[in-house]
Amino acid sequence: EAGQPGGTTLPSARRTLPHSETKITQGSGRSSRCIRAKTPGTWHDSDPTAQVDWSVAVAAWVEATEPILERVAATYNGTIRYEQLRDQLFDETGYRTRSLMTNWISQVLGPVQNATRAEAKPPLTSLVVLTGTGGVGPGYINHEHPAGDFTSDDERQRAAAVDRLTCYRTYCEHVPEDAAPQMTPVYVAKQTRRQKPDPRPRRTCPMCNTVLPASGRCDYCD
Template identity: 40%
Template sequence: MSAQEAWDVWAEHAYAVLTDVAQTYHSTITYGELRDRLFAASGIRTSALLQNWIGEVLNRVIHESLRRGHPPLSALVVRVDDGMVGGGYDEVLRVTGEPPAEDEMAREKHAAGSRLACYRHFGASLPSDGGVPALAPKLQATVERRRAQAPPPRRPVCPNCFVQLPVSGRCDSC
């Protein structure tokens, strides 16, 4: 079997797997988990490194989602180490005619919106407010940890005695 044929078969299975993932609000799947499910469902395996072929499979999923008028299911696939969708997600922006993401977090925020569209489209049980876009759980935890570790903003200093000003903004010493 050629690589192209394997990619086509895996893409069909990936669409089904990702549709299943989309039925649970705020769920995601890692690239490795997707690989394992594709191998099990198709009976086709490869020893090639995941990063050398999964993009081809997900590109097919992106184009099939667009053809069917569905939200981009590839937004549900995240890296295990950081919970991010990765650079391959830019294909979603390209095929939908949107400008490229300015940075990784802009890409992640777009993917979060796409995931919410997937949950809504594929029938996930949503909260009464209709749900909100959310970063993948691992990435959200990283963002919150960094926020907690950031030093508090510094308050201004009195220009006369160089003491940090209280919240009132008026120096108690001068």
């Protein structure tokens, strides 16, 4: 969803995977029996067979996100992948969904970004990066660009690096005094592989400026 820090462009409709079956054991010993119950699209660990209201689950995830990101920021150069954030949200709140993460993560990170901006806190969403690129997603916004109006992805990534350093200086006790904004190691590695080395300069004849053959002798002057 454009303008949201969820990191991905979201489709207009939410897709939910087909119901799955969960084994539930009742009783113990010889009297125990297994029944199969269909897991709803969104549920709580306390009762995996009961559908929970979507807004309740999202509210719980939003509330849990900021403390998680503050813990990430407590480690210098720390980041968290979207999948890791999703799993921690599920485990810490007990609310889970089979809806694809790209369909709902902006509903969680958007309110967190708005809250940090309103409370004059660092943009913690800069710590959430894509697994494939090591950078923030195309939907990233920050305090200076609340509409996500970056002129290029390079500008977006550099702004996120500055924002991450702001987070470390706020939440981490051990930040070098001369620390500078840094891209993540994964992002740097990806960019390095994309950059092709400059071709080796071709030798030319000093007399006629013709490109020399492999022999190094000019066909016209030698």
